[in-house]
Amino acid sequence: MSKLYEQVADQLTELVNKGVYNHGEKLPSVRRLSRQFDVSTTTVVEAYRLLEDQGVLEVRPQSGHYVAKREPDVSAPRATCPEPNNPVPVTVGDLVLKVMKDNHNRDYVRLGGADTAADLLPVKRLQKCIAKASTDETSLTVYDHPPGCLELRQALAKLSLSAGLHCSPDDIILTLGCQEALTLCLRAVCKVGDVVAIESPTFYGQLQAIEMLGLRVLEIPSDPAEGMSLDALMLALDQMPVRAVLVTPSHNNPTGSCMSTDNRRELVEILEQAQVPLIEDDVYGDLGYNSTRLPAAASFDRSGNVLYCSSLSKTLAPGYRLGWTVAGRYQNEVHKLKALTNLASPSVLALGMAYYLMGNSYDRTLRTQRREYARRVREMRKAILKEFPSGTRVSDPRGGYVLWVELPRRVKTLELYEEARNRGVIYAPGPLFSAGKRYAHCLRLDASEWGPEAQKAVKILGRLFAESLA
Numbered sequence: 001m002s003k004l005y006e007q008v009a010d011q012l013t014e015l016v017n018k019g020v021y022n023h024g025e026k027l028p029s030v031r032r033l034s035r036q037f038d039v040s041t042t043t044v045v046e047a048y049r050l051l052e053d054q055g056v057l058e059v060r061p062q063s064g065h066y067v068a069k070r071e072p073d074v075s076a077p078r079a080t081c082p083e084p085n086n087p088v089p090v091t092v093g094d095l096v097l098k099v100m101k102d103n104h105n106r107d108y109v110r111l112g113g114a115d116t117a118a119d120l121l122p123v124k125r126l127q128k129c130i131a132k133a134s135t136d137e138t139s140l141t142v143y144d145h146p147p148g149c150l151e152l153r154q155a156l157a158k159l160s161l162s163a164g165l166h167c168s169p170d171d172i173i174l175t176l177g178c179q180e181a182l183t184l185c186l187r188a189v190c191k192v193g194d195v196v197a198i199e200s201p202t203f204y205g206q207l208q209a210i211e212m213l214g215l216r217v218l219e220i221p222s223d224p225a226e227g228m229s230l231d232a233l234m235l236a237l238d239q240m241p242v243r244a245v246l247v248t249p250s251h252n253n254p255t256g257s258c259m260s261t262d263n264r265r266e267l268v269e270i271l272e273q274a275q276v277p278l279i280e281d282d283v284y285g286d287l288g289y290n291s292t293r294l295p296a297a298a299s300f301d302r303s304g305n306v307l308y309c310s311s312l313s314k315t316l317a318p319g320y321r322l323g324w325t326v327a328g329r330y331q332n333e334v335h336k337l338k339a340l341t342n343l344a345s346p347s348v349l350a351l352g353m354a355y356y357l358m359g360n361s362y363d364r365t366l367r368t369q370r371r372e373y374a375r376r377v378r379e380m381r382k383a384i385l386k387e388f389p390s391g392t393r394v395s396d397p398r399g400g401y402v403l404w405v406e407l408p409r410r411v412k413t414l415e416l417y418e419e420a421r422n423r424g425v426i427y428a429p430g431p432l433f434s435a436g437k438r439y440a441h442c443l444r445l446d447a448s449e450w451g452p453e454a455q456k457a458v459k460i461l462g463r464l465f466a467e468s469l470a
Contacts, residue, residue: 107424113428130348144347147173157169178310186244197218220236255395265297280298301328
């Protein structure tokens with residue numbers, strides 16, 4: 001349940017989006033707005049602070065609150081991948097492993113991952129919950145066979161209500177992170193050689209899973225703001241033997257794109273009619289900057305055609321590797337595959353997380369993370385536009401903590417990777433996010449740990465890219 005000031009902030013954001021308040025226009029005073037919304041002045045002040053953190057408003061000293069002027073459209077990416085061609089095999093594994101290895105080396109400024117900010121995690125509270133779980137003899141001495149810890153599944157069923165999902169604990173299968181959930185779901189609906197349609201660009205972890213299973217990829221053009229083109233998808237379904245569609249509707253990694261509610265509903269309807277399963281990756285669903293969470297695509301599913309996947313790695317505990325899937329009519333197959341793959345889930349960690357989720361600490365954690373990630377992403381975005389070569393475009397996400405950067409086409413980010421590494425900075429080159437090695441002039445940067453060190457690293461990259469154009 002969102003706080004009252006968050007509800008006020010959401011309503012103001014909607015008024016801005018509808019054009020009731022235009023960019024650069026002064027908003028009503030705190031007292032006047034408190035009367036209009038019938039809330040306290042303290043609530044309005046908190047709402048204004050939240051909107052300032054999100055970059056919706058700006059404060060002008062001795063003047064008041066104004067709708068922030070957004071960056072010109074030219075600063076946001078517009079390029080998309082070409083129209084669907086022929087399905088291709090995936091070969092990104094070695095390159096991904098190299099970047100992942102470098103990104104875990106503390107000798108570098110690590111902007112190449114998509115790592116949760118350690119300072120925003122409730123570490124001490126989680127440690128107490130794990131300590132409590134460790135006193136449970138059963139969790140230490142018995143294999144936690146699929147579907148996994150009942151207490152955690154009960155907590156996740158309640159948590160899923162915020163995404164519009166009405167599932168029972170029996171519908172949930174625990175996994176080792178979202179990556180295993182995605183892999184199990186792909187295995188449940190595909191066989192070697194099948195074609196999987198994905199957004200382009202897309203998270204390289206999805207490409208790794210597809211590569212490991214011997215599947216082929218069909219890249220569907222995706223808007224950096226709105227997500228997968230449904231027109232292009234329908235064209236592909238008519239012309240190609242697509243066996244499954246894998247999509248991240250909320251805050252896609254790497255672009256941050258976010259599908260509208262109407263498009264989510266239409267996506268589910270299109271695939272149900274085509275009898276093609278939809279695998280939904282909702283790992284960033286809780287990290288939208290607005291307090292009102294968008295419904296998962298699976299919330300519109302009425303036939304069990306959607307296999308929903310998520311985890312707590314991006315919000316609570318990356319090291320615990322606690323994920324889950326609600327696999328619809330494929331649940332029995334996923335259940336069997338989970339049991340055959342690794343027998344059981346980590347019971348102590350699962351029970352400890354259940355204890356954590358039983359309270360209301362998660363809501364407080366999310367409020368802090370949403371506000372702080374919105375600020376860090378906005379500040380990194382400004383730094384990139386300032387330091388990178390003229391013509392650079394940067395995504396403007398509404399959630400998550402990564403930024404997608406399009407440089408002038410003569411800049412080749414994969415070729416410059418080693419030189420950036422030599423200068424002490426790690427990033428994720430664009431070709432990692434495409435089976436067809438597209439996006440040679442692009443890169444993804446992680447804003448989660450934004451601070452003086454990361455700011456210095458952005459300047460280093462800006463000089464390197466400028467030098468490559470000289």
